[in-house]
């Protein structure tokens with residue numbers, strides 16, 4: 001298996017909030033072009049790479065979403081501050097006092113979400129949470145006209161976290177933004193590389209990098225219609241529960257203990273036989289597998305599962321700390337194990353196996 005770090009680093013650093021996935025799509029296209037038999041995009045912008053004959057069966061669909069959480073310029077105040085619309089599920093407190101890039105037609109513009117200084121606050125005010133309607137971005141403009149004309153900022157411009165990739169703990173762990181879901185995108189690309197390099201198996205595999213997941217699984221809906229999958233495997237960032245203040249009842253995965261399999265989230269239940277198939281394959285390969293039963297969370301597998309007449313689907317994840325913030329943490333070994341696991345699941349998927357998974361008699 002090639003070193004996963006360079007691709008993870010490039011994907012994490014790339015700018016791609018929901019609806020503005022272009023730079024990420026360019027990386028995915030570059031990586032998958034030599035590995036796939038055909039590549040197309042659907043009308044919403046998801047990239048669909050096919051490995052195997054167009055009319056082949058089973059049709060296995062892998063999904064990973066390209067978009068990350070961001071903001072969008074709503075308006076510029078007379079004083080030159082930027083007011084914004086959040087894109088995706090932000091905790092308001094995670095937005096405050098961070099660095100951001102406004103993606104303008106003239107290039108990226110750095111800014112900071114300012115925080116009112118404690119020096120002027122009454123003891124009571126210090127206990128208050130920041131509310132999103134009060135938040136703003138300071139781009140250093142003199143006034144509105146300066147922000148518009150010199151810096152090139154316009155309503156509708158995307159705003160993305162400014163947070164660079166770095167290895168942690170000597171390279172065992174990776175720190176960066178947008179692991180949700182660039183780690184899934186990286187796993188999907190490397191699975192296609194494994195399939196292309198070895199025996200790809202009898203299935204026709206579609207690697208689909210979706211758009212607009214964070215605002216309602218929108219890209220998965222249209223791309224699943226296009227692909228007509230017999231079976232779906234969504235690749236996501238999981239929810240690690242291994243840091244202070246989070247309990248095992250909230251999330252059960254731990255970093256460095258292998259890929260995760262979701263058994264429940266608020267958007268989807270896995271197909272039970274496919275769930276057991278994944279467990280069996282992990283056992284055969286001696287890959288440790290973790291489970292997660294979450295109360296919240298939504299993911300693209302839900303759209304695949306409910307496409308057309310329904311498809312057996314699972315969500316396989318790389319455990320991730322601090323999702324939906326400027327900086328998350330993942331473990332290299334979990335990424336590598338997820339790639340091995342998913343490649344083997346795809347390799348073993350033939351017509352008979354699929355028929356058994358889809359049998360509800």
Ligand code: CO
Nearest residue numbers: 180181236237
């Ligand atoms: Co996600």
